[in-house]
Amino acid sequence: MIIKQTTIGTTDFKQDIKRGKLGELIFKDDFLEFLGIQYEDVTGRQQFQAIDQDFIGSIGTYEIKTNYKDDDRIIIEEFTNVDKTYGPESAGWFYKSKADVLVCISKKTRMMILIPFTPAFKEYYETIKDNYELYKNRVSIGSNGRKWQSAFRRMPLEAINGYYAKYQKIPELVPIGKTQPTPCVTSSQAALPNIFDTTRMIP
Secondary structure: OOEEEOOOOEEEHHHHHHHHHHHHHHHHHHHHOOOOOOEEEOOOOHHHHOOOOOEEEOOEEEEEEOOOOOOOEEEEEEEEEOOHHHOOOEEOHHHHOOOOEEEEEOOOOOOEEEEEOOHHHHHHHHHHHHHOOEEEEEEEEOOOOOEEEEEEEEEEHHHHOOOOEEEEEEOOOOOOOOOOOEEEEEOOOOOHHHOOOOOOOOO
16 A cells, blocks of 8 residues: 655644534535425534534435535545554544435535445445555644544546536526526436435436
């Protein structure tokens, strides 16, 4: 396993959490509440943090990642800690999350990449991941001074074509007779109602 180093330095875990909260607010406003989906916010409950679930909705559970940069790539964390200097190796959210849907959100454009987090997708990821570099993140420092270093891969969306949907609420598009903006959904061009299909979404 060859791991490349990204930016040298450290990151404050509290600040990372604050950045993540913005994505959670965007998801609630633009997706759950806009589409009228009943939900429960479990981001502050430890039993759900352990299995990487942020929201329980009437049609599934969601894990939110505020790390999409509008560059048609997503970030997959394979290790929460990869450096044994800071403790034992530990699996990242890709291997721990029990969510039904992974949602990668752009803070800038509010674009969302929705990935049904199915066994089929996870198995497919394992077959292609070695085509992409594994990078060490900056060292994280917790409030108690504990350190850890995660590791991730940048995965181009074209590599998972058929497994994701793009979603964005576009306020300026208001059809005649409508009082609310219409969400824009594409995906390899899958329709949003099919996002929870357990089979692969086909363009």
